[in-house]
Amino acid sequence: MFPKFDWLLFDLDNTLVDFNSSSKDAFVQVMTHLGVEDASVLYPIFNKINHQCWDEREAGLISHTELKNKRWVLFFEAAKIKADPLSINESYFEIIKTNPVWMDDAERLLIAIQNKFNNLIITNGLSEVQNPRIKKLDMAKYFGGIIISDEIGTAKPQKQFFSHCASLMGEFDNDKVLVIGDTLKSDIKGGNEFGFRTCWYNYYKKENDTDIKPNYEVNNIKSLGVNLGVW
Numbered sequence: 001m002f003p004k005f006d007w008l009l010f011d012l013d014n015t016l017v018d019f020n021s022s023s024k025d026a027f028v029q030v031m032t033h034l035g036v037e038d039a040s041v042l043y044p045i046f047n048k049i050n051h052q053c054w055d056e057r058e059a060g061l062i063s064h065t066e067l068k069n070k071r072w073v074l075f076f077e078a079a080k081i082k083a084d085p086l087s088i089n090e091s092y093f094e095i096i097k098t099n100p101v102w103m104d105d106a107e108r109l110l111i112a113i114q115n116k117f118n119n120l121i122i123t124n125g126l127s128e129v130q131n132p133r134i135k136k137l138d139m140a141k142y143f144g145g146i147i148i149s150d151e152i153g154t155a156k157p158q159k160q161f162f163s164h165c166a167s168l169m170g171e172f173d174n175d176k177v178l179v180i181g182d183t184l185k186s187d188i189k190g191g192n193e194f195g196f197r198t199c200w201y202n203y204y205k206k207e208n209d210t211d212i213k214p215n216y217e218v219n220n221i222k223s224l225g226v227n228l229g230v231w
Contacts, residue, residue, distance in 0.1 A: 001226070001227050001228075001229055002178070002199075002216060002227045002228060002229070003175075004176070004229075005117060005176050005177065005178045005197070005228075006117065006118060006172060006173070006176040006177070007117065007118045007119075007120070007169060007172060007176060007177040007178065008113065008117045008118070008119050008120075008178050008180060008228075009119075009120045009122045009165060009177065009178065009179045009180065009191070009196070010119065010120065010121055010122065010143075010180050010181070011121075011122060011123060011156075011179075011180060011181030011182060011183065011186075011187045011201070012121050012122075012123035012125065012130065012134075013123065013125065013182075014103070014182040014183075014201075014203065015103065015106075015180060015181050015182050015187075015201045016102070016103055016106045016110075016121075016139070017100050017101065017102060017103060017106070017133065017137070018101040018102070018103050020047075021101050022096050022099045022100060022101060022133075023047070023050075023096065024040070024043050024047075025095065025099055026092050026093075026095035026096045026099065027039065027042075027043050027046055027092065028040050028043065029095050030088060030091045030092050030095065033091070034081070034083055034088075036079075036081065042079055045075060045078055045079060046071070046075045046079075049071050049074045049075050049078065050071045050075075052074075053067050053070050053071040053074070054067065054124070055185065057124070057155055058124060058155050058156060058157060058158075058185065058186050060154075060155075060158060064126055064149070064150050068085075068086065068089045068126070069085050069086055069089070071085075071089075072085030072086075072088050072089055073085050093126075093128060093129050096129055096133070097128075097129060097132040097133060097136075098132075098136070100133040100136055100137050102137065103203070103221060104220065104221060105220070105221035105222055105225070106221050107137075108221075108225075109221050109224065109225045109230070110139070110142040111142075112225060112230040112231060113142075113225075113228065113230050114142065116230060117228075118144055118169070119142060119143045119144060120143055120144060120145045120146070120147060120165060120168070120169075121134070121139070121143050121145070121146040121147065122147045122156065122161070122165060122179070122181075122187075123146075123147070123148050123149065124149045124155045124156050124186055125148055125149060125150060126148075126150045127148050127150045127151050128150075130146075130148050130150075131148070134146060144168075145168050147161075147164060147165055147168070149161060152164050155186070156181075156183075156186035156187060156189075156190040157185065157186045157187075157189040157190025157191075157193065158190065159190075159193065159194060161190060162190055162191070162193075162194040162196070163194075166194075174194075174195040174196055174197075175197065177196040177197060178196065178197045178198070178199055178216075179191030179196050179197070179198045179199070180198075180199045180201055180224065181198075181199075181200070181201060182200070182201045182202070182203060184200060184208065184210055184212045184214070185210070185212065187200075188200050188212050188213075188214045189212045192212065192213070192214075197215045197216075198214040198215050198216070199214060199215065199216040199217065199218060199224070200214035200216070200217045200218075201218060201219075201224065202217055202218070202219055203219060203220065205219055
């Protein structure tokens with residue numbers, strides 16, 4: 001069981017919400033509309049490029065606006081598809097807004113932790129996508145605040161992102177703050193460097209081949225709830 005925490009800072013995508021499922025569904029619909037056959041076969045190519053572009057965004061190398069264009073430009077080059085990247089990105093976003101899916105047991109956990117912790121969502125994402133998905137799942141009621149990188153001009157793991165979080169938290173002890181997320185390079189690295197405790201939500205049971213070490217690791221929400229002492 002974890003020690004007692006006062007603050008829980010939750011990543012959104014692939015921690016509380018199954019972004020992978022929503023993203024693949026949106027990609028296949030958009031590509032099928034373009035006339036691409038077997039669109040699902042191309043998704044791993046797009047997904048890899050998308051992650052590479054988000055790595056650049058999280059390192060501060062490109063802006064959110066550049067990311068929206070670049071990932072599709074690179075994908076279309078790789079797949080030899082002719083299409084307008086920004087219009088395709090808009091279509092992709094419109095579908096993702098409508099199809100958010102909870103991770104297993106995530107909403108049950110949020111209900112269980114109410115009035116036991118102070119809770120924030122901390123997400124690297126685009127406001128035009130994240131806010132409609134949060135609203136559709138009626139998530140805001142579980143959190144004291146929602147921090148979206150696009151809205152504050154900096155992203156995890158940058159120190160400025162976590163400084164913004166801290167500015168909303170008032171007085172706190174770093175040892176009493178737990179960052180929970182699925183991405184080592186943003187959630188865990190950023191939390192570690194700011195002095196918070198970190199929990200890697202490793203749902204897909206990936207091997208950690210980095211030098212980024214979380215304080216804790218769980219593979220499912222049930223285990224997280226048990227370790228937080230709410231189940």
